[in-house]
Each structure stands twice: as structure tokens, then as C-alpha cells.
Amino acid sequence: MLNGEFGGGTQKAMELLVAIGDAYDAEKMIPISRAHAASSGQEGDMYFVELLADGGAKCRVPTSTNPVYDIKYFHKLFDVPKDEAEVARRVMEAYSRVGAILSWSCVPYLSENIPLYGESVAFSESSATPYVNSVIGAYTNREAAQSALAAGIIGKTPKYGLHIKENRKGTTLFDVKATLRDEFDYTLLGYYVGKAIGYGIPVLTGITRPPNTEELINFCAMSNTSGAISMFYIPGHTVEAATVKKAFQGDVPKEKVTVTDRELKGVYEELQTTSKKADFIQLGCPHYTLKQIGKVAELLSGKRIHGDSSFWVCTSATTKLLADRVGYTNMIEKAGGRVVVDTCIDEPCWIAYKQKVGMTDSPKGAYYRRYREVRLERLQDCVKAAVNEEGRGKP
């Protein structure tokens, strides 16, 4: 493959994997069963995927893609700069040419590309890497979009890092004394944990109620945004280690951090940049699940979104299909909201909001925001703000 006998694109993909393997002294390449490329629609992303596509490369294992944005949909609404739109169009076309699963979803592990326990995979994207390692118990490193794509093209990855059992050992014990009511509290917890250690494998204790899917997705996304957390354990609730001792592979934790309501409140306050009324509400970072869309639909039922604010829910195309079918989309649209697919909150399509105040339930969305000011609130409070003028403009 390195000599170009499978074409120039495959050769480039292999060169990258060999460079990574060399850097980590990997003893060999191991087969992977699937990959997820965190496509982003930026120039660096475009350069690499076009290099592979132009060189005739095709994915040898199922390889899903991250959201960019729904070009046709947004161009009808906003004046997106032509050069930026052209980059997005070329990126999406090139991923199609390499034969990727065009999921344009940041939670592909829920429906489009699902690893099993113990599978070796190459998953990039902030929530995806820790989710498949910790919740599913598959093996992946913290891949870049390009290294994951290269692995998908070749069907292999160098054996290093989290592909080796000994490296999947806990590094820091977090004793969680904070109240965790819903996924919003898990986002704050994730953000705090990532920021507190930056890098490592946290082991969480003190969590009594089993976390649900949405809570785990959000913990993953946030801890791998404020820090580089590729894996974590909640012994008793995540699959790989049933006890704290097993999570630390028999060693005594060297570092212990206690998290109380005060720490979570600190994160909540740190991420607010304003208390002004929101011009728009943006939900779905990471992409909302059907359950979350259902909750929004129910809260909006019989209500009308206030005239001067706009209301967005981002999700995957597969989830939207079901939301359409069960009537959630209709309920949201009837209230004046929009459900949009294939789209990430960090894309140039949101240009109309550049100078505006946005409200979101996602610290990740607040961190990478493409708008001037941000208010961070729980899902139901975001909906309340959209429908109730009285509730808006208050800190």
C-alpha cells in the first residue's frame, strides 16, 4: 500500500498511519471494523479528503461522517459567503467519493455506525471517542478526523494508546457529591472534569442513579472539549470495570477530586457571557436524540415561539425521519421552531447570528459559539425563554 500499488489515495492514507505508528513505536497495525471521521467542512479537512478521493481511495470498512451543514436549507435563509459554502460543498462531495456513510451526525454510535463491546475501531469526534471506549467498551484512540478517515480507508490502525489494555487504566478519582438531575447537570460535570485534569482517564464514584444515554453523551462531549478525555469509568454503570479497584487496574488512585454543587454552579456561571434576552435559541450540540426532540415538542405543544426570536434543534437525518413520523417535527414547526439535519453549530451557515445573543443548553456550543454573547440554560428553560416574553431578559 505504501508503494502506491493500490493508488495514490490509499498510499497517502497508509503514509499517515505509518507516521503515527512510528511516533508511538507501535509494534504492528491491527484491523479495525469501523471508523468515524469528524469531518468539519474546513480547509484542512477539505485538503486531506480531496487528496484521498482524487487518488481513488475508498473506505475498506464502514466510515461515518460528522455534520457540516445543510447547504441548500441555509442558503434559502441566510447569506452564507460563497467561498465558505464552496468549501462545505467540496468536503461533502469528497466524503461521498471515498464511499463514506454520509451520516453527517456527531452521534453516529446511536444509529448509523454502532461498535460492539471489545471491537477495535477508529472514532474521532469529542463525544464519540469517550462514548465508544467507556459506554460501549470498544477500543479507540483519540483520533483526528484525518487519522480516523485514513484508518477507515485502510481498515487498520497502529496498535498504540487505548488499543492496549494497560493504557486503559484510571488516572484520577472523582468523588461526585453534586446533584445530577438531568443531562444538563452531566454537561456541567463533564466540563468541570475535563478542565480539572486536562488529560487522563477519570474514574467517577458517588453516582447512585444509573445515567441515561443523553446524560452520558453530554458528559462525553463536554469532558472532551474542556479537556482531552478519551475514556472514563463510572464503576457499576459503565461496562469495562465493575469496581474502582478494577478501573485503576489494582493500583491506589494517586489523585482525588471532590465535585459538589458549588463546582457545577461555577461552570454554569463561567460560561454565561450575558444576562440579556436571547435573539435565538440553539439546541442539539451534540445532535439531539429522539427523546430530547420529543421533550422539546411536548414543551412547545399549544404554545407559540415569540415573534422576534428564532428557535433551532439540530439532529441527524435518521433521527429527524423518526421525529417526522411520530409528529414531533410538526409540533415544533407549528410553534414556530425549526428542526435541521446534517448541521453543526460551529459552521459558517449561522452567519446571520454573528452579532446576536444566543441561548443554548450546551457548554460546547457556548465555547465554540459563532455569535457574540451566550446564555447557557437547561433544555426546558431554553424553551420557556422562547415562548414566554415574561421569562426573558432576566438573569
Add this chain to the structure above:
Amino acid sequence: MKTALKCHKIIGGYGEGEALVSHEPICFYLTDPKTGIVREKTHELAGKNISNKVLVFPSGKASSVVQIDGLFKLASYNLAPKAMIVKDVETVLIVSAFIAKVPLVDRLERDPFKAINTGDLVRVDANKGTVVVERRKP
């Protein structure tokens, strides 16, 4: 005075230039893509220009998307560093250097922060695994 040191190749190629040493990790997204000047206000290299230098730093930082795009943009304006010498590698930095075609080495046989000073003339031959340091300042 010239010193030849062995190193470990990560991304191949040859690059020479004036050394710029940073003791803090670097995020290329936080440099101005049209000048190469470090914009991160609290960084020890704030206001310094990394373009066409041999950059000596501990490691990369920040999310994969922004890091790769940052170095790629510098390279597309011909403002990328000539070579990079690091202490700790991670996947994102390897991918960034691969895409921007910047020679990248680690495991210098001496501590790079002791062997190299800002302003030295440094020749990095990643393929041969050598770094030659020519002292310019006392």
C-alpha cells in the same frame, strides 16, 4: 560552535532556520494565518512570529479540527515553521504536520530546551534523524 544531535523522525523532510523556543504547548489556530504572529495573549510567544522558524516546543494543544486547520492555513500562505522539534507527540500534532508537510521530530538525544536557544541556526534532517545546532548567541 556546531553540535550534531540524533533524533527520532515522525514526519520526514528537511528544514533549516532560526530556532524559536516555546516552553508552553502551541495551538496553531491561535496564530494569525496571514502573518504567523502568535495571537494568544497569555502565551510566552505572544506577538512573536513562528513562520519559517525551527519551532521547539513541548507538545500541541486544542481540538483536532482547529489545530489541523491552523497549521494548514499557515502552510497555505507559506508561513508554516520550517521544522518542529517536540518533547511529547500526540496524534493531532502528527496529522497537522503530515498535512502541512512540516518535518517533525522528537526524542532529541539531549533535552531540546537545553540544547537549543531561540536565535540558534538549526538544521533538521528528519529522514536521517539528525538535528544540527549552530549557536548564534552566547
